[in-house]
Amino acid sequence: AQTVTQSQPEMSVQEAETVTLSCTYDTSESDYYLFWYKQPPSRQMILVIRQEAYKQQNATENRFSVNFQKAAKSFSLKISDSQLGDAAMYFCAYLSRRATNKLIFGTGTLLAVQP
Amino acid sequence: ETGVTQTPRHLVMGMTNKKSLKCEQHLGHNAMYWYKQSAKKPLELMFVYNFKEQTENNSVPSRFSPECPNSSHLFLHLHTLQPEDSALYLCASSQGRSGLAAQETQYFGPGTRLLVL
Numbered sequence: 001a002q003t004v005t006q007s008q009p010e011m012s013v014q015e016a017e018t019v020t021l022s023c024t025y026d027t028s029e030s031d032y033y034l035f036w037y038k039q040p041p042s043r044q045m046i047l048v049i050r051q052e053a054y055k056q057q058n059a060t061e062n063r064f065s066v067n068f069q070k071a072a073k074s075f076s077l078k079i080s081d082s083q084l085g086d087a088a089m090y091f092c093a094y095l096s097r098r099a100t101n102k103l104i105f106g107t108g109t110l111l112a113v114q115p
Numbered sequence: 116e117t118g119v120t121q122t123p124r125h126l127v128m129g130m131t132n133k134k135s136l137k138c139e140q141h142l143g144h145n146a147m148y149w150y151k152q153s154a155k156k157p158l159e160l161m162f163v164y165n166f167k168e169q170t171e172n173n174s175v176p177s178r179f180s181p182e183c184p185n186s187s188h189l190f191l192h193l194h195t196l197q198p199e200d201s202a203l204y205l206c207a208s209s210q211g212r213s214g215l216a217a218q219e220t221q222y223f224g225p226g227t228r229l230l231v232l
Contacts, residue, residue, distance in 0.1 A: 004157070033219060033220075035220070037223075042225065043203065043225055043226050043228075044116075044117060044223060044224070044225040044226070045117075045205065045207075045223035046117065046223075047220055047222070050220060091158070095219060101146060101148070101160075101163045101165070101170060101171055102160060102163075102171070103148075103158075103160065103207075103221055104157075105157040105158040106157060107155070107156065107157050108157075
């Protein structure tokens with residue numbers, strides 16, 4: 001069974017600085033998707049960024065980018081120029097191409113942004 | 116705003132009560148999901164519906180009963196719940212099976228915070 005591990009329960013970053021959130025996953029499959037979701041205190045889960053495993057190029061969305069290392073099964077999220085609104089719980093998630101309804105989540109990393 | 120709404124946002128119920136959670140998506144999606152989110156635990160998938168047909172029941176106790184009357188609406192009927200069922204219940208939707216990441220992406224509602232006394 002696939003698993004997703006986020007080893008940093010909490011992280012803190014200064015406003016305007018850069019922070020990297022770690023995520024590793026375990027799978028025997030070669031075709032899958034990876035996601036980062038953000039859940040602010042209001043609790044609505046919002047998609048931050050997604051990556052298809054067959055794409056070698058790392059996904060980017062404005063200030064958010066990933067470092068996808070397929071062989072190492074690592075999928076870290078980098079937030080550049082951190083803003084107060086980035087404070088939230090961040091979840092890494094895995095989705096198999098063969099079982100596309102079963103999104104598997106990590107336990108999350110709570111990010112605090114210091115002014 | 117993700118295009119997925121849930122009501123009520125907060126619910127307190129006794130163990131003998133019957134209540135229902137409602138989810139509605141305005142995205143034209145074909146798949147809908149119920150998740151349970153408890154503190155310190157990963158999100159747990161409960162039920163999946165594709166084109167109104169239930170395709171996944173992740174060993175959920177029978178005191179939780181889902182209903183999907185059409186592709187836009189999803190209900191979770193609750194009865195004789197236990198205090199350990201207190202959690203945030205999230206609804207999500209996706210386009211459905213397509214092989215494309217954009218269409219497999221799940222979009223979440225704001226959740227219903229449930230407290231069982």
